[in-house]
Amino acid sequence: MTSALPRVPKPEKRDRYEELLVAAAECFQKQGFSATSIDTVARYLGATKGRVYHYFPSKMDLFNAVRDRAMALAFDAIRPGYESDLPPVEKLAAMSTGHVKAMMQHHSYMQVLLDGLQMQRFGATTEFQRAAMERHLGERNAFEACFREVLQAGCDAGDLKLGRMSYILQSYLVALNGPVFWYRPREGDDDEKYATIAEDVVRFALAGVGVAEFPILSIRS
Amino acid sequence: MTSALPRVPKPEKRDRYEELLVAAAECFQKQGFSATSIDTVARYLGATKGRVYHYFPSKMDLFNAVRDRAMALAFDAIRPGYESDLPPVEKLAAMSTGHVKAMMQHHSYMQVLLDGLQMQRFGATTEFQRAAMERHLGERNAFEACFREVLQAGCDAGDLKLGRMSYILQSYLVALNGPVFWYRPREGDDDEKYATIAEDVVRFALAGVGVAEFPILSIRS
């Protein structure tokens, strides 16, 4: 429960750490936090809990690590679009496409990420955990703020038609997050498949905020 | 785990049954299925597990009962619109508005409903449970089919612009379900507040499928 800063493991050690993260993401995604035991994660790797507790002091820390990684992946996915100097609508399209693709590429991580958000309901247990949750909510807010900013810019430029920003922003984001709920990874799904789905989803979301024509994307994510 | 048909309790008995359902919905919503113990639900009512097990043979049956009720509420919410003889776009608007309002009015039930859907990942445990899940997926498909049908009708009539139906349908539904994830019930929220939010959400979703102008609703839900 110490929730220490995410110490970066040494080069070789890093792989084992990464294996654990992936395994945990997979298990948490399949069964949820409570239903996943440390032994479940360990057995997933053909190991025992000794290995897990060697890298993470508690189940909650393991979960937090997965969630933080997921959040980082989400940021990485929208960064190219967000940091570009495209006009608002194109920028929004680029960010959205990156985000939707990431939802499918990192399906397990992203499902854990959304699960973790709902876990506010849990009511944080310890003081450390409360702090970790606080920090994470901050990151989540920063993430939403990126979209809010670009949406607002598009609105100010007269390119978007919005209702109350708060509700529209949430609706927009939940539409982008959609694939986490309804997309099931299939053998052989590649980037092309992701792009196809992402195009439809982003077209829907953009139309929702008043963009009739899907802009041509010059940014590839 | 017997998952008997939802026997309808006798008039007086019915209230206690209902109390249990509500309590269970509240607990499952707050903590999720696994993290909610039978004792949690009992204590929520100031009772003990004896009371719970008097009405439900197992935790899973309790959960299924809540989920079934939620599904019924969802159907009730879209029925007036669906069974009307409005043209497709107006029908869609009526169904959608009813659905979004229900998401907020029956927030706990609806959150459990969506949680339960994701619980496929659990991999059903017993034979009975597998059957219950099968039945529930059937209901869910029937629900989606209602929207799919009306969307298709609107598309055929040339009123909607859709991409691949499957992805658009899912995006549309997830946008409508959105409030379950981002709306937090507030003291003093009434039907008027719900209507305000629903209007924005439905406007977004309809715009997503190409309806530029929000149709006037003649059906009140």
Add this chain to the structure above:
DNA sequence: GCAAACATACTACTCAGTATGTTGTCAACG
């Protein structure tokens, strides 16, 4: 030979489900 990277063994606790006890109500019977 020593520490990292685990595995094994153990403890305290929770929780689903069951078995059994208790209380109030209502009906039939004397």
Add this chain to the structure above:
DNA sequence: CGTTGACAACATACTGAGTAGTATGTTTGC
């Protein structure tokens, strides 16, 4: 009209199966 007994509606007590976390081996690379 009072007594009894049967049943519904719970509460209490208990069991067995996990499970988080810890304490303590054991191996392997350097």
